[in-house]
Amino acid sequence: MNLTEKIKAKIREVKDFPKDGIQFKDITPLLKDPVLCADITDELMHQTIKLKPDAIACLESRGFWFGMLIAQRLQIPFIPIRKLGKLPYETDKYSYSLEYGTATMEVHTDAFKKGQRILIHDDLLATGGTASAAAELIKMQGASVCGFIFLIELSFLNGKENIKKYCPDVVSLVGY
């Protein structure tokens, strides 16, 4: 099996989570396989080192799992981007529309430096709403997005179309 097949074999489909009609991609079985996790980290590193990131911004919470591994492999800072109310220090905020209502993402005001090239990471790309919010926060602090990196992409939701205006380099290891 190649890496994509190995990853797909470990992803568990959970029906109707977090709500009816959604077929959730559960990557927790994959986290129980340390050799596969090492292979995934290697591949994510190889695909992103050429983007020359100065730091990696990772999205709460599933984006934290491989985020620190990539940050360490590239020896760059790890910046958490979190849901409203979770970060303790002063934050910049960005709100975006969901199907019903809005969501707000936050980052510490001293997270990025002007001119830095930032890689955005999450476990899964769906519509791209959260990744776009992350990109807006990065722009707000005078840094730029040098790439997006996901384990999984739900291609039928066209997330890539929504985020490529921030940066055309969008990497994912597994597509559905």
Added chain:
Amino acid sequence: MNLTEKIKAKIREVKDFPKDGIQFKDITPLLKDPVLCADITDELMHQTIKLKPDAIACLESRGFWFGMLIAQRLQIPFIPIRKLGKLPYETDKYSYSLEYGTATMEVHTDAFKKGQRILIHDDLLATGGTASAAAELIKMQGASVCGFIFLIELSFLNGKENIKKYCPDVVSLVGY
């Protein structure tokens, strides 16, 4: 500076977060220092390898940051223990009392195997309530706790006293 001093120098104290009277230890400045993160991971690995863990259970969300790094360094499975409603598959649940009300932690029903030795990790040990909940979930599945590992311990809250009944091996790199 030794490692403890280096860590303390990077921890930001934030007043009145998440509520009045709490002096929050913000480790996000430390995550921006990849060399220090590597040194911390080395130290956590050296202090836990002798406990011979079969897997590491990490507490949402700040426990995810170093959790995956330790799991990879020891080449063992990473098991997330999360707040109620975050894990997609069937779960075991454990509720515990807080100052006001209760909190519930969950783990997937297939997280641990009977007889496994499990290391519990979080960024910070306060009263030990969440770490105890994690220990109860591990026992519920027929596994045992082989150690606790924290970056920070708030010694004045006596958390160590509350968790050592599960296992006397409690490691922390920085104390207050």
